[in-house]
Amino acid sequence: AMGGSTNTVLHILAAAYEAKIDFTMKDIDRLSRKVPVLCKVAPAKSDVHMEDVHRAGGIMAILGELDRGGLIHRDLPTVHTRTLGEALDRWDIGRTNSESVLDFFKAAPGGVPSQVAFSQSRRWDDLDLDRKTGVIRSVETPFSKDGGLAVLYGNLAEDGCIVKTAGVDESILVFSGKAKVYESQDAAVLGILNGGVAAGDVVVIRYEGPRGGPGMQEMLYPTSYLKSKGLGKACALITDGRFSGGTSGLSIGHISPEAAEGGLIGLVEEGDLIEINIPQRSIHLAVADDVLATRREAREAKGWKPTQPRKRNVTMALKAYAALTTSAAKGAVRVVPE
Numbered sequence: 001a002m003g004g005s006t007n008t009v010l011h012i013l014a015a016a017y018e019a020k021i022d023f024t025m026k027d028i029d030r031l032s033r034k035v036p037v038l039c040k041v042a043p044a045k046s047d048v049h050m051e052d053v054h055r056a057g058g059i060m061a062i063l064g065e066l067d068r069g070g071l072i073h074r075d076l077p078t079v080h081t082r083t084l085g086e087a088l089d090r091w092d093i094g095r096t097n098s099e100s101v102l103d104f105f106k107a108a109p110g111g112v113p114s115q116v117a118f119s120q121s122r123r124w125d126d127l128d129l130d131r132k133t134g135v136i137r138s139v140e141t142p143f144s145k146d147g148g149l150a151v152l153y154g155n156l157a158e159d160g161c162i163v164k165t166a167g168v169d170e171s172i173l174v175f176s177g178k179a180k181v182y183e184s185q186d187a188a189v190l191g192i193l194n195g196g197v198a199a200g201d202v203v204v205i206r207y208e209g210p211r212g213g214p215g216m217q218e219m220l221y222p223t224s225y226l227k228s229k230g231l232g233k234a235c236a237l238i239t240d241g242r243f244s245g246g247t248s249g250l251s252i253g254h255i256s257p258e259a260a261e262g263g264l265i266g267l268v269e270e271g272d273l274i275e276i277n278i279p280q281r282s283i284h285l286a287v288a289d290d291v292l293a294t295r296r297e298a299r300e301a302k303g304w305k306p307t308q309p310r311k312r313n314v315t316m317a318l319k320a321y322a323a324l325t326t327s328a329a330k331g332a333v334r335v336v337p338e
Contacts, residue, residue, distance in 0.1 A: 001062055002039045003148030003166025005245030006253050007218075013331030025160040025329050029151035029281070036142035037166050038065050039135060043248040044148075044167040048135055051109050056128035056135040057093040058105060064092030065131065069139030093127055102127065152252065154283040156238070156264050156274070159256035159329035165278055167248030169233045175250055176275040176286075177202040177236060179268050183306040184208065185219050185241065192225045199234035202274040206265045207306045208241030209258030210332040214314065214322035220244035223251050236276055238283070240265055242328070250276065252283065256329035260304050260322075267295045 009028055016023035039062055041048050057064070066072050067088055074085030081087040090096055093105055105127055110120030131138040148166030165173075177200045182188035188205045190196075197203055203222065210216045219241050226232055226249065236250040240258035243251055259266030264285060268274070273286040285292075314322075324334040 001035050001037060001066055001148070002041070003037060003044050003164055006149060006162045006164050006243055006247075007245060009149060009151075009162050010242065010254065010328060010331060013329075014333050015331075017331050017333045025151050028149070028162075029160070032147035032150050035066070035071060035147045036069075036139055037144045037146070037148045038062055038137045038139070038142055040143050040148075040166055043246055044164075052128070052135045054105060054107065055124050056105075060088060060091040061093055061136050064088050064094050065136065065138050067092075068094075071139070093129070094131075150278060150281060152276070152278070152281050152283045154285075156268075156283045156285045157255045158264070159327060161238070161252050161255040161283060163250070163252045163278060164243075164247065168250050168278065172233055172236070172250050173278045174276070175202075175236050176273060179204050179270060179272040179274055181206070181268055181270050183308055184310050184312075185217070185222060186310075187308075188222045189225060192222060192229060192231075197226070197229070197231065197235060199231060201235050202276075203235060203237040204265065204268050204274075205237065205239040205241060206259040206268070207310075208239055209255075209260060210325040210328060211322045212240065212258050212260030212305075214260075214318045214325070216242050216328065216332055218242055218244050219253075220246055223247045223249055236274070238265070238274070238276075240328070252276070254328035255283075256327040258327060261327065262296075262300075262304055264292070266304055267292055267299060269295070 039053060041053060063072060072084060074083060076084050078084050078087050090098060091101055093102060106123040108122045108124045110122045112120060128134045132141045137143060146165065148164060150163050150165045151160045152163060153160055180197050180201045181204045182191055183206055185205060185208060188203060205222065222237055226235055232249045238252040238255060240255040240263065242253045255265050257263035268285060275284045275286055321334060324336060326333055326335055
């Protein structure tokens with residue numbers, strides 16, 4: 001309902017695995033198609049920040065709008081009330097009669113840097129209760145009817161991949177372009193800064209997944225540099241790695257299976273056509289099956305590893321993680337043989 005970081009998916013899948021709950025990418029996909037985007041915050045909406053969300057009622061107001069749309073289980077317990085319904089009745093500014101709650105959400109930034117908690121008491125004169133055009137929308141007037149995170153499938157991501165749709169400009173929800181292939185984040189950064197990427201390209205960063213990294217480091221620089229080059233709405237970026245929560249644009253991560261475990265992203269070559277269709281939840285490498293079969297045979301003979309050597313200090317702990325990890329589609333958790 002709020003977009004947020006694609007890391008959310010990774011963490012939820014990992015937590016579900018540890019709790020022995022059957023919750024998969026298919027469930028993420030199902031929820032994404034059902035829950036609308038009710039709130040957009042920077043970088044998805046550059047003029048809206050967390051203090052603006054607070055003035056509109058914060059997370060409780062977003063949950064309150066979902067509740068009015070019949071999308072909340074009110075009887076579930078929370079850490080501070082017996083049920084979520086009780087929490088919403090008190091803390092949702094759209095229904096509460098509590099003056100202290102309303103005053104709480106009027107808290108405003110003081111504009112004076114300080115390391116002392118509660119060092120200022122500035123308040124907004126009023127709250128943002130506009131659910132048609134305000135910071136938080138109703139389910140009848142959302143920013144989009146689909147969720148802020150979407151799962152895409154296709155031959156490039158048979159087990160799925162993640163895109164933060166809340167941060168994608170409408171003009172590039174459907175996109176196709178030629179691949180510019182890099183085998184590390186560092187190589188991609190150099191390529192972008194040195195003018196190796198042009199409008200219409202699909203930047204491919206591989207061997208940055210749980211096993212290939214190893215460790216699936218968080219990436220922010222490539223998308224930031226694409227923006228700095230004026231390519232934020234003119235290119236796509238796909239990777240088996242993951243992104244920072246500050247990422248926006250057509251940035252698709254967690255491609256599974258990853259290159260290091262034989263995923264098709266490891267067979268992409270420079271200039272290949274890649275087709276992305278977010279409304280249809282698809283991502284496709286437009287290369288003939290027989291050509292891909294030939295490439296796979298050659299790659300398996302060489303091993304699923306970067307063609308160019310990378311200067312990377314891989315500790316014993318990371319080597320152990322790489323040997324035991326699952327794909328991003330399963331939360332990148334370690335599975336220890338019994």
